[in-house]
Amino acid sequence: MLLVDQDPAALMKQSETPENVEPRLKQQVMIPLPGFLYMFSVIKGLMEDPKMQEVIKKYTELGLLPSVQQTSSDESDAAAA
Numbered sequence: 001m002l003l004v005d006q007d008p009a010a011l012m013k014q015s016e017t018p019e020n021v022e023p024r025l026k027q028q029v030m031i032p033l034p035g036f037l038y039m040f041s042v043i044k045g046l047m048e049d050p051k052m053q054e055v056i057k058k059y060t061e062l063g064l065l066p067s068v069q070q071t072s073s074d075e076s077d078a079a080a081a
Contacts, residue, residue: 001029 004023010016031039046052059065 001031003027003029 003026005026006018006021006023010021011018047056056065060067
């Protein structure tokens, strides 16, 4: 798993948008496969929890997370390019 961020100095330039600023590597996390699979099962369980689904819905409505429609159109745009 690679953890990245965007250079704040580059983001402060008026001509730059967050989409155009290249991410930079900050840290690398390495875990054994059993640990990854356990983490995946925990996240899957969280995603199926009705309370978490409500939080995700609210974040999507606020624009903090992309909607399913937006993600689908972004993927089809990328496939066409």
